[in-house]
Amino acid sequence: MSTSAFPAERTKGIREQSLFLFFWVRFIKHKMALIGGAVTLLIIILVVFAPMLSNFDPMTQDLLNRFQPPSAEHWMGTDDLGRDMFSRVLYGGRISLSVGLFAMGLAILLGCTIGLVAGYYGGWVDAALMRMTEIFMSIPRLFVLIALGMFLRTLDLPFLKPGSFVPISLVIGLLSWMGTARLVRASTLELREREFIQACRALGGSDARILFLRILPNIASPIIVSATLGLAGAIISESGLSYLGFGVQLPTPTWGNMLSNTQSQMTTAPWTAIFPGLMIFIIVIAINYLGDGLRDALDPRHTFKK
């Protein structure tokens, strides 16, 4: 008689499940996360296909048609220089999302590298890197972002196009890696002593092999979650900085800087202040719900606290 803990009659009807399917089933239970993912995707598609969706050029001024309210021709109205708001919102989204992705990518790259190295090597390397992380965490983030934006405005670098989104992305990325670094370090510390890592080392695996092929894939879940939430954060940071005039410079549109001069136009043309901000709000809340759902799906230890 079989003594197996899983006799055939008990496992009947249970299909084998891949890891991906396991996550997917958990993820689609989270309705808001699904909607969030769909909305994010939709906005990305709209922004990518901007030239096909809008008949207007985002930069062309039409001073005879300033401050037109939303109509069949101008879906979101026109701004103070008669430019089509819908077209500017689409093209502005390209910049805003690029900054978000670029800054988030940099933050994740820095955070993972610093966290992996600190957690794996330990000792004085760990101490030095963690002290550096702490220093970066003690910096008043918004204030320093503004100061750096101020420098970038005065610097006037010849190799940078005016209105380029690269410097602002670098600045945001450089100030947002600390959370990821701490997270990755903690997970690396835990994994370092596990048997499969020891086995890899015993077989002569190099440090790089252990770090990037053994440890990194095993901590992918929290990194994916923190990347998603980091993307939302970076989009908010960009919009705030550009709104204040320290981010991407006009006339290049972004969702943030389109709101810059709207305060004086609010009595006559409130729509100029509504649409760009609405886009920021929609994409940020969509990404945040997506991140929430990913966290619930990817982390089995995470208790469902919806």
Place this chain on the structure above:
Amino acid sequence: MATYFARRILQSIFTLIVISMILYGLISIVPGGFMSAYTERADFTPEDLARIRAKFGLDDPIPVRYVKWLGNMLTGDMGNSFSTKRPVMQEIADRLPNTLLLMGLMMVCTLLVAIPLGILSAVKQYTWFDHVTTTVAFAGQSLPVFWFGLLLIIVFAVTLRGADGKPLLPGSGMYTLGEPFSLADRIKHLILPVSMLTFVSAAEYMRYLRSSMLDVINEDYVRTARAKGLSERLVIYKHALRNAIIPLVTLIALDLPSLFGGALFTETIFAWPGIGRLYFTAALKTDYPLVMAVLMIESALIIASSLLVDFIYALLDPRIRLS
């Protein structure tokens, strides 16, 4: 215990010094830098500029200048503002009461809103009340604050009109121009900025308290309290809340530096003459002494508040100071 405290204090001082070096270095390597107020003036000859450079000691190597600057900072001499020519300390002291009024009021309102909502939504988990509050709080955390401010102005200071045809609420400043000070007028000017700030930070606090309440409610000692027949009210408010609120106290302590820095976006949008707006205008005018002073004070406050949190924890939890 004493060694732990001493080590943490030394670490904090080290952190602050490194931050001051980074910030000072950054300003020093920017072309123009401390001189930008003069180089932009057409009527200054190169000889004039050279004389000014020498007078400010800008020809010294950066480390020498840094030490001098640090010495001045420590004695409270933060230099003069480029744009107003007044001492930086004076500028900050003028604005500080306004920021403290705004932020203090915001803190009180936030706690008044967030604590009851956090407790209720945890106790009534998965009811419609819970769903509505958590959804609104989630939206509040995803809201770009400055845009929310613009919307508030559109609704309450532009569209909605009072009985006299004037806007319902003032959308900028601290007082109505040309009118003598009155408490009613000041309160009217406070309503919009304070509600905007309260909404955003109450959203965060409420979500935080709700999840720590949910953790606590499932603990054994709460079940014990129920089992011995205590009323639900006593269990929630006396046994559960006392423990659930500790993480929130940490969050509040870490938010204390913002009482000084103020709400930059809020003060900018509502033209509130506080530190945040002072910093914003200083950055627009590349007023380096003022920018540096605010950055340094804010960094010091952030470091001090995390030190405070560590101390409180060490006092409460013996495991931390022994490790």
